[in-house]
Amino acid sequence: MTWDHTAVTCLILSVLSPASAPVSPSAVSLDLDIMCPIPHTDLMQLLTSFLLVFLVADGPENTLLTISPSKHEHVKGSDVQMFCSAVSSPDASFQWFVNENPLPDTGPELRLMSVQTHQSGSYSCQTFNSKTLRYETSQPLALSVIGESEKGFTFQWWNQNTLHTAAN
Incomplete structure (x- = not known):
């Protein structure tokens, strides 16, 4: 031809x-x-x-953050995993945040082993496409870690970026 x-x-x-x-x-x-x-x-x-x-080259779009196990409160010392996904071509890169502060972790999964009460907070992930040069941030997800005290249980939870504590 x-x-x-x-x-x-x-x-x-x-x-x-x-x-x-x-x-x-x-x-x-x-x-x-x-x-x-x-x-x-x-x-x-x-x-x-x-x-x-x-x-x-397209995306990222539909950035979604999920947590496992999926419950509202996690007991101090338990393991928690968060997963971030997005529709992106090429595949997106990931950045994690807690209370809007960047974490050193990258990748689609964040593993928190033996969580402590100080790790309670508002978590989010940001996706980035190196070809489209676009970013997208997930909706924040609240992680509440409750711990035991000597007299009973101490409950901690986050509401609108404020830590609340109640003792049993």
Whole structure:
């Protein structure tokens, strides 16, 4: 198959310009010497690379934070896992926050082993797509760690970023 370089230029320009603004090859100056004939294999590689980046990069969207076990209060010393997910292409990277302060943890899972009462707070995750350069932050999720005291139980919970404590 042979390619007419004018037709190829028009094809590339039609992909790059809106349908309402047709562009003539002679009216555009590109850094690449696109007006000269391009070998078939180079052209296909160029178009494939362009179209893959153009069509595939998307997101992140629908960033969701879940907790396991899914209950309102977690007993001091128990293990808690949080999971962050998002629709993103390419895959998103992750950053975790507690009370809007960044944590050193990255990745889609946050494991809190043997949780302590001081770890109670409002957790969220932020997703980032390196191709679209977009961020999205999940809705915050409250983690309440309750502990035992010598006289009974001490309950702690977070409400609107305020720690409340009640003793039994």
